[in-house]
Amino acid sequence: MNQTMLRATIAQCKAELLRTIRNRRFVIFSVIMPVLFFFLFSSAVGGEKVEGVDFTSYYLMSMTCYGIIGASFTTFSQRLSRERSQGWIRLLKITPLPSWAYIVSKIGAQAVINLFIVVMMFLIGGIGKHIDLPVSTWLSCGAWIWVGGMSFMALGTLFGSMRNADAVQVIGMIVYMGMSVLGGLWMPISTMSSTMQDIAKALPTYRLGQGAWNMLGGGALDWTGVGILAAYVIVFMVLSSYIMKKQEAV
């Protein structure tokens, strides 16, 4: 890799970050909403226990997941769709920027954004609500949500393969909200009926949250959750690359 490529990849990554921070939808769904919900519900239900864990810290994990998933759903997928339908990808193809650099910069930028959300939420929870956890728990939960949350980029890519950016926005929002509620990110699934609990357990949203909740209670890394998330990633990647290949085959 030569200097220009390195410089181009870094510049591309910076541009992605700048665009995300400037995106109003990102600020609403990944910053304001999780923070607001966290304060609202932890104040209302605080002090109780969920699955043997203090509700406030449990809900901090839920809302951190919610913010990260939102970043992939509302911001990333719609941008991808726009860039494809408005000819950006075509224009980038005739520049010397390699296509891997484009993908790397998207993933890199998303990693920075997700890390920012984790750190922001944990600071708010730790300082604002005096959540007291061992350092190792903060780190393991944070690392899980950060790394596990990247799997939602695959789902974002699938939505982004649709050409109609407005449809992506609407459908993405419905699926995002629906999966967040059904997956127990808004309210713990222990408050749901057993059928709803079974549905929740198959959802990637629940699996991301559950990994963190489990570690809060002192549990180790949940390999079932890892397996389910990995399966989703593979299915979504295969589906979206199939769709994109089909669209390009003219």
Add this chain to the structure above:
Amino acid sequence: MKAAIQLNGVSKIYKDKKAVDNLTLSIAEGTVVALLGPNGAGKTTTVSMILGLHKPTKGTVKLLGGDPGDARVRDRIGAMLQDVSVIEGLKVGESINLFRSYYERPLDLDYLLKVSNLESEKNKMASSLSGGQQRRLNFALALAGDPEVIFLDEPTVGMDVTSRQLFWETVRAMAGKGRTIVLTTHYLDEADSVADRIVVINNGKIIADGTPGEIKSETTGRMVTFVAGPTVTTDALHRLPGVTDVEWSGRQVKVFSNDTDALIKALVLENFDMRDIEISTGGLEDAFQALVQQAN
């Protein structure tokens, strides 16, 4: 002279439709070539294949002696494509700098802002620009890497008169520095004034190729134009010697002929009701119309 672009027997077939049909074309370095043709003639498909965006069904394409997909080739080209919007969430200056970062030897930001006439828009969001300004931003992006070959696909659509003038001035200056320029446009007067060479494409085939002067003189471009009185009819005009076409706009009529001398004599002898008579060579527009009609 070295060829900047070389197409050998290139065809592109979509399902059962031939968009480009066995096209062979060589474009020398440092020339300004305009590709003309009606909508759907295959211009954009040809440009896409030269740029490596589409693979030819048959034949070979060489750009700067190499494969258009090669990053080293791409470092030396730039393009304004059709239907490309601007990048959302970035300012004008930021967009240009992003593109500058892709190339080995980019041009200065200030220079690019100047030639695209966007100096005062530098800190505006690219998505808030007007259509014409967005085209100018795309022009700046096309020039970001100081390209040796520049592709301009319908570049001036949406630009106002002033921007258009500055645009063509810049293109001419680029051509003066030995850059190769390939453009497609609907504004034939623009092609006429800027291009060294015009290639007319219809139904995926080249139907004419030459300097603007050659194209105009080779076709049945001569005509007699006058304001006709009420007794003049299309049929009567068609009965005159050598008339190839008759075109009305209001009461003004253009009568095309290979031999305008004989035509004017006949018009006078038969006592046609005429005012404001002019004999002229048609512009590129007329030549173009004639070529496409002949080919069809």
